[in-house]
Amino acid sequence: MRIAGEPAFVLHTRPWRESSLLVEVLGASHGRLGLLARGVQGPKRHVLRAALQPLQYLRIDAVQRGELAQLRAAEALDAAPRLAGEATLAAFYVNELVLRLAPRGDPQPDLFVAYARSRARLGAGAPLAWTLRRFERDLLQALGFGFDCAVDGDGLAIDPAARYRIDPEYGPRRLLRDRGRDDRSDAATGRALLALAADEDLAASALDADDLAGLRRALRPVLTYHLGGRGLKSWELLGELGRLAPRA
Template sequence: MRRVAHEPGYVLHHYDWSESSIIVEAFTRAHGRVALVAKGAKRPSSNFRSVLLPLQPLSLNWSGDGEIRTLKGAEWGGGEVMPTGDALLSGYYANELLLRLLAREDAHPRLFDAYAALVHVLATDRGEVLHAAALRAFELLLLRETGQLPALDLQTLTLTPVSAQGRYRLLAEAGVRAAHADDDAWLIGAHWQALAEAVQDEAPFVATLHAVAGLPGEARGHLRQQLRELLHYHCGIGTLRTRQLMMDLQALS
């Protein structure tokens, strides 16, 4: 029987398995997304109840060879407390993207590090601009790690470099192309070039975060719109559940 010990991970989601147990969808550094049954986790005396929380670094132990493994132990990895408010919703949004776009047992250690860095930003910084830039950086790296992000400094159909002052748009089925006159969201080539360089940096999350934060406000908004369209396309849905929840809460307020 395969055993894994002291594996860094995060809880993405959990759902009921039986009257006393739950299935945990976890994102781990060396094993990617895994499904773990936490037996007895709903009992008041279970040690899992206070540990298996989202957006918290964990050390996980499990065993088994099936599609769903058996969780043997979980310990809090230390660090920050759980994000709150809009930052918490942003974290749930990142979790939903991982659940929809990552196959099980497909390791992405660089993406795991980017996710951990995103959680750190959401938990420790209250700046809305930085939170938004961190989310855009994570979205870009998620798309790149899953092979769904075209080269941002090339026009996809012709493979010709973008011009620094030209206007370009990122589309799900066409990649990067010259913006049309009626396009309402685009970035100039210099911005795409900066983002292309950042996602390939040795420290990609930090570099991409700085690249996004350095964009003018209007360009950050255009990037957000284009990435949202691309992510929805690859997720195969019109609106993510967490996105709909955000819009509903904004409408109430």
């Protein structure tokens, strides 16, 4: 199968043998693709090599033969965002989620759009915690694992004053105060779920640090479930994503 002029984002690159690279990309029409880029490590191929760095938006030509496609050409379509510090770790997390959850060769146009939005937000210095929560929501939705953040698993409207745990298959479950369980750290506030459902800008919402931290902790078991119980390297690097505090 020939792939011609496919817009794609680079997710991951690693050396292969002496002069080649193994590249994972998220394509607009073909979904996640594994590419073999031969002979790109030489001194005369630095332009092509630079176009194959993570976060780069590019156009590719390739030939699919077996599990890996043979890269024929790649052209950068813009300048990749220049990130530093926590924003770099956030981008690593976004890329790792896509690599772990999106199957190869399965077209994911909604995921492609969601990735483009998150990449732009990271490049613009948007609040990191909220950028990641929005991407997690969009990723789960695009892959068929999503749930309605505006209603609970019983179809009742989310109460902004209540707290909810999120069941991977059932959706939000309201916590009842009379159950005698004191540990509510893995529960999201209703107002955080509603803000996520409305896709509000953080500056326009009434969310505080507790709302953001609770939402992160509530979504973590959902992601872990779909990851097959095996965590992410980025979780280990970041320790707790809650330290990605919102910035104005």
